[in-house]
Amino acid sequence: MKKDAKELFVPGRLCLFGEHSDWAGKYRTMNAGIIAGTAIVSGIEQGIYATVEKDSYFTVTSTAPEIMDVWQDFSCHMDAHELKEVAKSGSFFCYCAGVASYMLEWYKVGGVKINITKMTLPIKSGLSSSAAICVLVARAFNLIYNLNLSTMGEMNIAYWGELRTSSRCGRLDQACAFGVHPVQMTFDAEEVEVKNFNIRETLYWVFSDLNGQKDTIKILTDLNKAFPFADGERERNVQYALGELNQKTVREAIKLMEEGRVEELGALMTQAQADFDKYITPMCPSQLTSPKLHAMLADENVKLLTYGGKGVGSHGDGSVQFLAKSKECQQKLVDYLKGKGLHAYGLTIEPKHTIRKAIIPVAGFGTRLYPETRFLKKDFFPVIDKDGLVKPLILILLEECKAAGIEEICIVLGSEAEREQYRLFFETPLPKEHLDKLPKDKIKYERHILDIGKRLTFVYQTEKKGFGDAVYRCAEFAANEPVLLLLGDTIYRSNTNKCCALQFIEAFENFNKPMMSIHEIPIEKVCYYGVTSGKWIDTKETVLNMNNITEKPSSAYAEENLGVPSLTEKGKKSYYCAFGSYILTNEVFAQLKDNINNNVVNAKGEIELTTALEQVRQKYGLLGVKLDGEMFDIGVPNEYRNTMCNFASPC
Numbered sequence: 001m002k003k004d005a006k007e008l009f010v011p012g013r014l015c016l017f018g019e020h021s022d023w024a025g026k027y028r029t030m031n032a033g034i035i036a037g038t039a040i041v042s043g044i045e046q047g048i049y050a051t052v053e054k055d056s057y058f059t060v061t062s063t064a065p066e067i068m069d070v071w072q073d074f075s076c077h078m079d080a081h082e083l084k085e086v087a088k089s090g091s092f093f094c095y096c097a098g099v100a101s102y103m104l105e106w107y108k109v110g111g112v113k114i115n116i117t118k119m120t121l122p123i124k125s126g127l128s129s130s131a132a133i134c135v136l137v138a139r140a141f142n143l144i145y146n147l148n149l150s151t152m153g154e155m156n157i158a159y160w161g162e163l164r165t166s167s168r169c170g171r172l173d174q175a176c177a178f179g180v181h182p183v184q185m186t187f188d189a190e191e192v193e194v195k196n197f198n199i200r201e202t203l204y205w206v207f208s209d210l211n212g213q214k215d216t217i218k219i220l221t222d223l224n225k226a227f228p229f230a231d232g233e234r235e236r237n238v239q240y241a242l243g244e245l246n247q248k249t250v251r252e253a254i255k256l257m258e259e260g261r262v263e264e265l266g267a268l269m270t271q272a273q274a275d276f277d278k279y280i281t282p283m284c285p286s287q288l289t290s291p292k293l294h295a296m297l298a299d300e301n302v303k304l305l306t307y308g309g310k311g312v313g314s315h316g317d318g319s320v321q322f323l324a325k326s327k328e329c330q331q332k333l334v335d336y337l338k339g340k341g342l343h344a345y346g347l348t349i350e351p352k353h354t355i356r357k358a359i360i361p362v363a364g365f366g367t368r369l370y371p372e373t374r375f376l377k378k379d380f381f382p383v384i385d386k387d388g389l390v391k392p393l394i395l396i397l398l399e400e401c402k403a404a405g406i407e408e409i410c411i412v413l414g415s416e417a418e419r420e421q422y423r424l425f426f427e428t429p430l431p432k433e434h435l436d437k438l439p440k441d442k443i444k445y446e447r448h449i450l451d452i453g454k455r456l457t458f459v460y461q462t463e464k465k466g467f468g469d470a471v472y473r474c475a476e477f478a479a480n481e482p483v484l485l486l487l488g489d490t491i492y493r494s495n496t497n498k499c500c501a502l503q504f505i506e507a508f509e510n511f512n513k514p515m516m517s518i519h520e521i522p523i524e525k526v527c528y529y530g531v532t533s534g535k536w537i538d539t540k541e542t543v544l545n546m547n548n549i550t551e552k553p554s555s556a557y558a559e560e561n562l563g564v565p566s567l568t569e570k571g572k573k574s575y576y577c578a579f580g581s582y583i584l585t586n587e588v589f590a591q592l593k594d595n596i597n598n599n600v601v602n603a604k605g606e607i608e609l610t611t612a613l614e615q616v617r618q619k620y621g622l623l624g625v626k627l628d629g630e631m632f633d634i635g636v637p638n639e640y641r642n643t644m645c646n647f648a649s650p651c
Contacts, residue, residue, distance in 0.1 A: 005053040006143050010136045011043035012121040012129060013176040014207055014321065014347060015312060017246075017253050017272060018185075020280075022170040023220075024227060024242040025187030031228035035243030037187035038250045040257075041175035044207070044347045048132050049118035052140035055111040058083065058100045060093060062116040078111045080104055087164040095130050099137040099161030109145045112137075122343060131173035134158035139177075150480040151177050152194060182349060184254060196354040198509055200260030204330035205321055205347040206306075208337045212292040212317025219314045222284035234282050241279035249275070266307020266323040273297065273310035280315075292317040301336060305329040355482050355505045355583065358401045361412035361470040362394065362488035363461040368636045379488050380421060381634055384648045386493070389445075392425070393634055396491045398452050404501035406484060410457050410477040412470045419458055426453030466606025471584070472592040482508065482585045490580040493647060494629040501581065507543060507625045508583045514616055517579035518544065518624040519631060526558040529577035530610055532624050533562040541567055544576065544624035549614050576624060580631050582613075591615050 018039025025037025049064075059075040062068070074093040076082050083101035087094050096114075103109050114137065121129050138157040142149045149157070155177040162173075171192050172185050178194065186193040226235035249272055256265040281288040293311050296302060302309070302322065306329070309322035324330035330346050337344035366373035369381070379394040394411075401409055413419060429435075430446055438446065459473045471485060484501060492500040504517055518532060531553055534546040550562060563573030591612040594600075602608050616622060632647045633639040 005051045006140075008050050008052055008136060008139055008143070009047055010132045010139065011045065011047035011176050011180050012132050013041055013173065014044050014205070015172055016040040016042060016182065016205075016321070017250050017269075018172075019311075019313060019315065020223065021242050021246050022172045022185070022187045023224075024239070026171070026189060027227040028189040034228065034239060035247060037242060038247055039172050039185050039187075040182055040250055040253055041172050041185055042182040042347070042349055043176045043178060043180040044121075044345070045180060046120040046122070046345060047176070048116060048121055048129075048136055050114050050116045050136060050140070052112055052114050052144060054144050055113035057111045057113070058097070059111070059113040060096050060116070061113070062119075064116045064119040066119045067116070078104055078109075084164065087161075088166070090166050094165040095134050095162055095167070096137050098164035099134050099158060100141070101164060102157055102161045103138070103141045107141070107145070107147055109141050109147075112140050112144050114140055122345075130162065130167060131158060132176050134162045135174055135177045137161070146476070152480075155194075156192075180349070182257065184250065197254055197258060198354065199257045199349060199351050201262050202327075202351065203257070203262065203265075203349040204324040204327055205349065206324055206330055206333045206337070206344060207312065207319065207321045207347055208296075208342045208344040209319050210292045210296065210317050211342060212290075214287055214314065214316035214318045216314045216316075216318075219284050219287045219316060222287075223280065226283065237279040238283050241275060245275060245279070262323070263307050266309075269308035269310045269321075269323055270297075276311065276315060287316045290315065290317050293320055296320050302333065305333045305336070354509055355484055356405065356407040357478060357481055358406045358409045358484040358486060358501075359412065359471060359474045359477070359584075360394070360397055360409060360486050360488050361461070361467065363412050363414040363464070363470050364488070365414070366489075366635075369634075369640070377418060377421060378634060380425070381640070383491065383634070383643060386648050388648070393489070393491060395425075395449070395452070397486055397488070398455070400486070400492060400499050400501050401484070402452060402455070403499045404484070404505055406501070407455060408457065408477075409455050410459060410474045412473060412488075413458055413460050414464075415462055416460060422453075422456065422458070426450065426456060464606075466601070466604075466608055468592050468607035468609040468612055469596065471609055472589065472596060472607070475589045475593070478584070478586075478589060480586050482583055485582040485584055487580045489633060489635040491632050491634075491643070491647065492580070492627075492629050493632065494627075496628050500579075500627045500629040503627050503629070504581055504583065504625055507623075511543070511623055513621055513623050514585045514588055514613070515583040515623045515625050516546075516613065517581045517627050518576040519579040519626065520574050521577050523555050523559060523575055526555055526562070526575055526577070527552050531558055531562050531575060531577050533564055533576075534624065536564070536567050537623075539567060542626045544626070546617055546622045546624050549610060549617070551610065576626070579627055580633075581627075582609075587616050587620050588612055591619075 021037030021039050028034045057075050058078050061073045062071045076086060080101055083097045086097035087101055121132060135154060135158040138154045142154055155174040158174040171187055175183060175185060184195045184197060223238060226238035230236040230239050253268055297309050306322040306324050309320060312319045312321045324333050334344045334346050362379040366378035369378050380392040382390050383393050383396060385391050385396055457477060461470045461473055494500045508515055530549055530551045532546050533548045534544045537543050537545045553562060558575055562575060564576060566572040595607055595612055613622060632643040634643050
C-alpha cells in the first residue's frame with residue numbers, strides 16, 4: 001500500500017424488519033393516503049475491504065484471495081460518456097462506473113484507484129453486495145477529493161449511481177453506508193430519513209440462503225399492482241401490511257431492541273412472518289407460499305437455538321434470518337445450516353452509541369505553565385493515573401474516549417510541527433531494546449497505545465483566533481454528526497463504573513440536543529467561571545434546561561439571578577458552571593460558521609464557543625448535564641499540583 005493510500009471498509013446490509021416498504025412509501029408521490037414506509041436495516045460483519053488513492057484513471061483492482069478466481073481488473077478514463085457506457089453494459093463493474101460517472105458529472109473530480117484487499121461479503125446472496133460496492137466508490141471519491149459529504153450524501157450518491165445501471169435497487173439497500181449497527185429508515189415519497197437508535201443487549205442474528213427458487217421480478221410486479229391505488233381486498237391488505245401494520249411492527253421492534261427484551265424481539269419476528277403470509281402472500285402465491293422457508297422456520301432443531309425467525313429480502317424461498325439465543329447457539333445454528341448444504345452467516349449487533357467522534361483542542365501554548373512548555377506541550381504533561389501508570393494527559397483523555405465507545409478522535413494542534421510528538425508517541429513502536437525490558441502486561445499496553453493512535457486525525461489552528469475557531473476547524477471531521485468535545489487540559493474521574501464521557505453520551509441519547517456538562521460550585525467562586533442557570537427537567541436533578549450562560553458574574557448577581565432551585569429541598573438553590581465537556585450538534589457548527597463569516601468576536605478579536613452556544617440555546621435549546629464525577633485541571637500550576645496529588649487517589 002502506498003504511503004498516501006487510505007483504507008476503507010463497507011459492510012453488506014441486512015433488512016431486519018420492513019422489507020418492501022421502501023418502494024411502497026415512494027408511491028406517496030402519487031397517493032398521499034399511502035402510509036410512509038419504514039424499515040430497520042443493519043450493516044453486517046461481512047463486507048468489502050479496500051485501499052483507495054488518487055489516480056488519473058478510474059481503476060478497480062483486487063488482491064483479495066476470496067475472489068481471485070472470478071476477478072479481472074478494470075480501468076477506464078474519467079470520461080462521462082465512457083463511464084455511462086460501462087454503467088449501462090451490465091458488466092461486473094457497471095455499478096462502480098455508475099457511481100463514478102455521477103461523481104464526475106456533479107463534483108468534477110479526477111480519478112481514483114480502488115484495490116479490493118479482502119472480500120468477505122458473498123455476491124448475489126441478498127446482502128446487497130452491489131450497494132456496498134457503490135457506497136465504497138462514493139466514499140473513495142469523498143475521501144480522496146475532500147468533498148465533505150455526509151454519510152447520507154454518500155448513501156444518496158451510491159443510490160443514484162446504481163440507478164445508472166440496469167438495476168432498480170430499493171432505497172434501503174445503501175444503508176450499509178451507516179456501518180455495522182442498526183438504523184431506522186423512513187421512506188416518504190422521494191424523501192429518505194435515517195435515524196440511529198441504541199440497543200441494550202447484544203443480538204445474535206443468523207442469515208442463510210435457502211438454495212430455493214424465486215422470481216423477484218414476478219414478486220415485485222404482482223405487489224406493485226396494489227399501488228398507488230388499491231382495487232379490492234387483496235390490494236388493500238398489501239397497502240395495510242406495508243403501511244400501518246409495518247409502522248407498528250417497526251416501532252415495537254425498536255422499543256424491544258432499546259429495552260433489551262430479546263426473547264420478545266424474536267417472537268415479533270415470527271409474528272411479522274405470519275403477518276406477511278396473511279396479508280401479502282395472497283398477492284403472489286406462486287412465489288410467496290415459500291415451502292422451503294416455512295419448513296426451515298418450523299424445524300425443531302432450529303427452534304431450540306432461536307427465539308424466532310422470518311423471511312428476508314423479497315421473501316419467497318430466497319433467504320431466512322433468525323435471532324439466536326446466545327453466541328453459542330448462533331454458532332451451532334450456522335454449523336447446522338451449513339450441514340444442510342446452505343450458506344449461513346452470523347451477524348452480531350452489539351450495543352453502540354450514536355456519538356462515535358470526539359474533538360480535543362490542544363493548540364494553545366500553555367503560557368501559565370511556562371517554562372516547561374518551551375520543551376513539552378501541556379497535553380503531554382505526566383499524570384499518575386488510577387491504574388498507577390504515569391501517562392501523558394492526552395493519553396488519559398483518549399482512554400476516556402475509548403471507554404465511552406468513541407471510534408474517531410480529532411486533535412486540534414497549533415502547527416504541523418506539533419504533529420511529530422503525536423507521531424512518535426502514538427504511531428512509532430518502542431525500540432526492541434526497550435520493549436524487551438517490559439513485563440508482559442506492559443507489552444500488551446504498548447499495543448494498546450498504538451491502537452489508540454489509529455483512531456486519531458489532526459487539524460491545525462495556526463492563527464490563534466479563539467476557542468470557537470479551533471472547534472470549527474473540526475467541522476469537516478464532524479460531517480454533520482453529533483460529536484463529543486473535551487478540553488485538552490482537563491481530565492475526569494467518575495464516581496461510578498461508567499466514565500464521565502459515557503454518562504454524558506447516554507444523556508444525549510435521551511434528549512438529542514446540544515449539551516454541556518456542568519458541576520456545582522460554591523457561591524463565592526462564581527466570579528471565576530461561566531455560570532449557567534435554568535430548571536431541572538428530571539426528578540434526579542441531573543439534566544438542566546438552560547436559560548442563561550453568564551461569564552464570571554459577581555456573587556450578588558448570581559445569588560439574585562442564577563441560582564437553580566432544588567426540586568426536592570424547598571428554598572435550596574445551587575450554582576453550576578461548565579464541567580469541561582460538550583456535545584456539539586450540527587446547529588453549533590452552523591452557528592460558529594455564521595459567527596466567523598460575520599466576525600462576531602470578543603474584545604480580543606476571538607471567536608468564542610460560549611457565544612455560539614448561547615445563540616444556539618436561544619434558537620434550539622441547550623441542556624446542562626450534571627455528571628457523577630470530578631474534573632481535574634492542569635492548565636495552571638496550583639491545579640496541576642492538585643491533579644498530581646488527588647487524581648489517582650487522595651493524598
